[in-house]
Amino acid sequence: MSFTDGFRPPAREPTPEEVGVRGGSKACGGCTLCCKVLGIGPNGKAPGVLCPHAAPGSGCGVHDHRPEVCATYQCAWTWAEPLDPSWRPDRAGFLINPRPDPAEVEVVVDPDQPDAWRREPYASQIKRWSDPRTVSIARVLVRTNGRVMVLFPETEIDLGLPNQPNFRVESGYEMRDGRMQPFARFTSLFGATPSFSLTGPRP
Ligand code: SF4
Ligand code: SF4
Secondary structure: OOHHHHOOOOOOOOOHHHHOOOOOOOOOOOOOOHHHHOEEOOOOOOOOOOOOOEEOOOEEOOHHHOOHHHHHOOOHHHOOOOOOHHHOHHHHOEEEEOOOOOOEEEEEEOOOOOOHHHOOOHHHHHHHHOOOOOOOOOEEEEEEOOEEEEEOOOOEEEEEOOOOOOOEEEEEEEEEOOEEEEEEEEEOOOOOOOOOOEEOOOO
16 A cells, blocks of 8 residues: 555545535544644634634534635545545544645644654554655655654654745755765745645744
């Protein structure tokens, strides 16, 4: 099983019963983790704090009037078929946030359980996604309390806090000290403007 096999949009529109809080091929059910870990910008709630309308275990308390950005957001679990029910974000303690670059995987962790992604079966699978020899994923980012870490099969590089919400990361291998070693760094967006307002954690 590879994660990329599951990275495709739902083949059809979900039925209302499947939609749950938001939508996708899997129902959100009572999960509200995105209502906590993501910010609704620029004037909405901050990342890392639970939205006052969220009712963990039952969903959104203003479901019929929720902001459009909430109604359209889907974390990757809802449509990535290989991710079984144990990966539902409220059970896992993190969500997988779609990035503008589809070759990136971004794991956004509940700040109240920052090591949730290091538990099994999650840690081994997430590490496998970071291995360019096994999957066609360019990089795996883990965001905890706004900090960005880039995973490699052999190490982790903590980049700290990005200086803008829609950051970009460059990573790969470069020759240093006579051998190929992993690198990761923030890069400029070259003036690009945010294309959506539901963002990952910001500093
Ligand atoms: S984190 Fe994913 S599964 Fe949970 S409520 Fe948000 S979109 Fe639904
Ligand atoms: S308005 Fe509803 S869906 Fe949006 S963040 Fe708050 S609880 Fe979640």
